[in-house]
Amino acid sequence: MSASSRRLELFAPAGLPEINRGDDLAPILTAAFDRANTKFKDGDVVVIAQKIISKSEGRRVDLTSVRPSAEARKLALDTEKDPRLAELILQESTEIVRKRLGLIIARHRNGCVVANAAVDLSNTGGADTAVLLPQDADISARAIAERIRDAVGAEVVVIVNDSMGRAWRKGTTGTAIGCYGISALLDRRGQLDRAGNELQSSEIGLADEIAAAASLLMGQGDEGLPVVLVRGLVWAGGTGKASDLVRPREQDLFV
Amino acid sequence: MSASSRRLELFAPAGLPEINRGDDLAPILTAAFDRANTKFKDGDVVVIAQKIISKSEGRRVDLTSVRPSAEARKLALDTEKDPRLAELILQESTEIVRKRLGLIIARHRNGCVVANAAVDLSNTGGADTAVLLPQDADISARAIAERIRDAVGAEVVVIVNDSMGRAWRKGTTGTAIGCYGISALLDRRGQLDRAGNELQSSEIGLADEIAAAASLLMGQGDEGLPVVLVRGLVWAGGTGKASDLVRPREQDLFV
Structure with missing residues (x-):
């Protein structure tokens, strides 16, 4: 007590x-x-x-090295995202939970439901550079x-x-x-x-x-x-x- | 930097x-x-x-003073909850988001989505006592x-x-x-x-x-x-x- x-x-x-x-x-x-x-x-x-x-x-991933799949190009079109980013999001996730203009919510391979499958473009150490979990x-x-x-x-x-x-x-x-x-x-x-x-x-x-x-x-x-x-x-x-x-x-x- | x-x-x-x-x-x-x-x-x-x-x-609410409505009795039946608790949950919330055996998720009047509309039965200071937000x-x-x-x-x-x-x-x-x-x-x-x-x-x-x-x-x-x-x-x-x-x-x- x-x-x-x-x-x-x-x-x-x-x-x-x-x-x-x-x-x-x-x-x-x-x-x-x-x-x-x-x-x-x-x-x-x-x-x-x-x-x-x-x-x-x-x-770190150099975005200029990423080749978007047809599925990624479709996702990028739907959300007005960079197709290379969309490709990384698809690679990093098991499921797209929701999508909307400018935003993708995905279930990351680690199970977490998170924006952009946690593919990060800020403080990455360079333009055209993404950082994955x-x-x-x-x-x-x-x-x-x-x-x-x-x-x-x-x-x-x-x-x-x-x-x-x-x-x-x-x-x-x-x-x-x-x-x-x-x-x-x-x-x-x-x-x-x-x-x-x-x-x-x-x-x-x-x-x-x-x-x-x-x-x-x-x-x-x-x-x-x-x-x-x-x-x-x-x-x-x-x-x-x-x-x-x-x-x-x-x-x-x-x- | x-x-x-x-x-x-x-x-x-x-x-x-x-x-x-x-x-x-x-x-x-x-x-x-x-x-x-x-x-x-x-x-x-x-x-x-x-x-x-x-x-x-x-x-604090004395549960023995709570009269469950028909809606509360139905909710209690669906979830196997105490009908008096169900009544308080309905009073405290604007929407039942999900329900399942033993569990009710509600949107509290304050906007928060929370189990049992935050109606609390532990550390309440007495049996048959609930505490509301x-x-x-x-x-x-x-x-x-x-x-x-x-x-x-x-x-x-x-x-x-x-x-x-x-x-x-x-x-x-x-x-x-x-x-x-x-x-x-x-x-x-x-x-x-x-x-x-x-x-x-x-x-x-x-x-x-x-x-x-x-x-x-x-x-x-x-x-x-x-x-x-x-x-x-x-x-x-x-x-x-x-x-x-x-x-x-x-x-x-x-x-």
């Missing part, structure tokens, strides 16, 4: 360099935190913008966490953040598309409320809440703060994937 | 009492922060769980912010938080259903990315991201931590309502 006070600290270090294909992110991140006199501790959560992971994994952001998160553990001995949680639009609501929010070392979906079913009644709504989108919190520091435009340390989370630990947060269409009551 | 580091602190003080109808929340909150040696400053964001606002505003949580937020300003001289932002399910994704996340003193929907259209290109996705669900961050400390069950101070947000300021975050159905591409 009598809870203790809780505190959470978020810190986004400045000074990360532009990331290029083949860059090893773990030492780049630890160096940025070192310069800020911050050492990783067990249970720290490191939230990383998908864009720098994508860049390190060589997910990491091939598998859960695997990316795990690899970075393991590299950090090997380098500095701390067991950190890693969450890969992307900004997504939502059904029913305006504006994007930071959302977890990859994670390692935490229960992305925290299952509290069967636990009791303070009166001893079973909790009604007890599956928490924990990794999404962490990603949203980190976005408050990252911003989305010219800030250049793609990494946020979250320290003090009592939920840290557990195993899970960001894909645990994806609701299969046939179970979805909100759409 | 060269951003400065950013830091954000969240703090949830222990020791808030059970809230009852007519309680004045502002002095109760400031007392809890005083005991934790924390004084409000201009620009602080105070995130408050809707449940304690609802309780202070007398939004505040009548207008934007107005509640403003009133609390003004009372805090009058009492301690600090211009704080207030956000009213509720945990909501989402389309396409599992788990609830903290979501803003009321706010005062901030742009709930941050419009950055026309601003440029680091390469000088216009941002693609530049409407940010800022108040929702703050609410989600606060939920990391609040939890949802027996924690009894219904208030979180967020300090260090660079976006604080602006005017807006949580209703700015509601996307009209006809503009919704995700559903």
Whole structure:
């Protein structure tokens, strides 16, 4: 009944360099935190913008090299999009959920329903350059966490953040598309409320809440703060994937 | 290009009492922060769980006093819900979006699409007791912010938080259903990315991201931590309502 006070600290270090294909992110991140006199501790959560992971994994695509299929040209015509972009969207997605002038909502291969299948044209490092999501952001998160553990001995949680639009609501929010070392979906079913009644709504989108919190520091435009340390989370630990947060269409009551 | 580091602190003080109808929340909150040696400053964001606002505003309903209409009895039959709960859901909503055994998704009068029209049966302070959302949580937020300003001289932002399910994704996340003193929907259209290109996705669900961050400390069950101070947000300021975050159905591409 009598809870203790809780505190959470978020810190986004400045000074990360532009990331290029083949860059090893773990030492780049630890160096940025070192310069800020911050050492990783067990249970720290490191939230990383998908864009720098994508860049390190060589997910930049030169649009001039893309040959649109007939299907992509049709989609581009319907939406007044660049046919090369439409081609990438089709390649990245399993389903076009909705389309309208200037906008395509697609189910990405990772299961997320997102504008333009998350094919990104801003802060890509060049005109005519698109950046795709990491091939598998859960695997990316795990690899970075393991590299950090090997380098500095701390067991950190890693969450890969992307900004997504939502059904029913305006504006994007930071959302977890990859994670390692935490229960992305925290299952509290069967636990009791303070009166001893079973909790009604007890599956928490924990990794999404962490990603949203980190976005408050990252911003989305010219800030250049793609990494946020979250320290003090009592939920840290557990195993899970960001894909645990994806609701299969046939179970979805909100759409 | 060269951003400065950013830091954000969240703090949830222990020791808030059970809230009852007519309680004045502002002095109760400031007392809890005083005991934790924390004084409000201009620009602080105070995130408050809707449940304690609802309780202070007398939004508890004794289910034994509810007379279900024929429509409510039909809805209860279809979903195997308590007919009295179904009646409250109908009263609180403008539209039943979906229904299925054990679950009703409704558009609340505030515009939010939410399970059970946010009629809550957990931590309500009694069996056979439901708690409804505040009548207008934007107005509640403003009133609390003004009372805090009058009492301690600090211009704080207030956000009213509720945990909501989402389309396409599992788990609830903290979501803003009321706010005062901030742009709930941050419009950055026309601003440029680091390469000088216009941002693609530049409407940010800022108040929702703050609410989600606060939920990391609040939890949802027996924690009894219904208030979180967020300090260090660079976006604080602006005017807006949580209703700015509601996307009209006809503009919704995700559903």
